Amino acid sequence: MSHLVVRDLSVVLDRRAVLSGVGLDVRDGDWLAVIGANGAGKSTLLRALAGVLPFGGEVLVDDVPLRRLKPRERARLLACAPQSPALPVDMTVFDYALLGRTPYIPYLGRESRHDREVTASVLERLDLSPLAARPLARLSGGERQRVVLARALAQQAPVLLLDEPTTALDLGHQQQVLELVDRLRLADGLTVVTTLHDLSLAGQYADSMMLLSGGRVAASGSPAEVLTGELIGEHFDARVRVAAGPGGRPEVHLERP
Ligand SMILES: Nc1ncnc2c1ncn2[C@@H]1O[C@H](COP(=O)(O)OP(=O)(O)OP(=O)(O)O)[C@@H](O)[C@H]1O
Numbered sequence: 001m002s003h004l005v006v007r008d009l010s011v012v013l014d015r016r017a018v019l020s021g022v023g024l025d026v027r028d029g030d031w032l033a034v035i036g037a038n039g040a041g042k043s044t045l046l047r048a049l050a051g052v053l054p055f056g057g058e059v060l061v062d063d064v065p066l067r068r069l070k071p072r073e074r075a076r077l078l079a080c081a082p083q084s085p086a087l088p089v090d091m092t093v094f095d096y097a098l099l100g101r102t103p104y105i106p107y108l109g110r111e112s113r114h115d116r117e118v119t120a121s122v123l124e125r126l127d128l129s130p131l132a133a134r135p136l137a138r139l140s141g142g143e144r145q146r147v148v149l150a151r152a153l154a155q156q157a158p159v160l161l162l163d164e165p166t167t168a169l170d171l172g173h174q175q176q177v178l179e180l181v182d183r184l185r186l187a188d189g190l191t192v193v194t195t196l197h198d199l200s201l202a203g204q205y206a207d208s209m210m211l212l213s214g215g216r217v218a219a220s221g222s223p224a225e226v227l228t229g230e231l232i233g234e235h236f237d238a239r240v241r242v243a244a245g246p247g248g249r250p251e252v253h254l255e256r257p
Contacts, residue, residue, distance in 0.1 A: 002158035002159050003060075004025070006023055009021075012056075019045060019212075019215045021216060031192040031207050032192070035195070041215040043083055049066075049078070050161055064077075078161065079153070079155035089135065089137035092132065093136065094123065100154030118156065142169045145168040164196065165177055166196070167197070200253075203227050203245070211235060218231070218234075
């Protein structure tokens with residue numbers, strides 16, 4: 001169970017301010033969806049939270065500033081599935097997912113039976129067991145995306161950051177992955193932050209949403225507050241119709257101009 005707080009976060013890349021003044025507060029078991037047009041800064045935000053980019057401002061997990069933690073300590077608190085990480089193509093699916101257990105394996109030590117069991121069970125839940133011995137080079141795009149997610153889940157960290165976790169997945173696997181993340185957050189109180197381009201899907205799963213535009217927070221609140229025709233029209237330059245879906249959650253449909 002972990003409470004993620006971000007205050008006044010900024011990131012400068014190539015001497016350009018890519019994120020400025022970003023704040024968020026995600027409680028145990030809550031799901032925040034970060035949305036925004038291409039280049040708005042969504043991946044940069046997740047990379048800064050994951051500690052792989054230098055940033056200004058504060059990121060706190062349960063009141064502990066992230067920048068004070070060693071990489072191993074941070075990895076036990078916060079797991080990240082990036083959008084397209086460089087993959088060691090000769091490594092097998094099992095060994096790659098097992099890398100998620102690194103923060104628990106002693107220096108110069110070997111993984112325990114428990115580490116292998118956790119890894120095997122994550123692969124099972126993502127339909128990846130039959131591929132466990134296959135090298136990453138010989139996977140489809142969607143299979144590779146699930147393996148990256150498997151590594152993050154094997155890390156068993158209470159804060160989970162997912163960058164576009166469903167882009168390469170077919171409909172069934174999109175549902176499987178999002179339902180699995182939803183079950184984990186309800187059962188284990190996982191704190192989830194995802195970027196998602198599919199706004200209806202984001203509205204169905206998230207408790208709260210944040211709309212980024214030009215590296216700043218343009219809107220935040222419940223899905224119904226953020227997914228309005230006006231905000232989407234302004235920040236995505238798209239014409240849409242927003243309808244109330246199941247449970248009053250907004251559904252966003254593109255409309256031909
Ligand atoms: N390493 C980098 N150096 C310089 N600029 C970068 C770097 N990485 C990203 N940017 C720029 O930062 C801005 C935000 O990029 P980011 O990848 O965070 O956007 P995004 O919202 O995730 O976009 P998308 O929806 O296309 O994935 C973009 O203008 C991008 O060109």
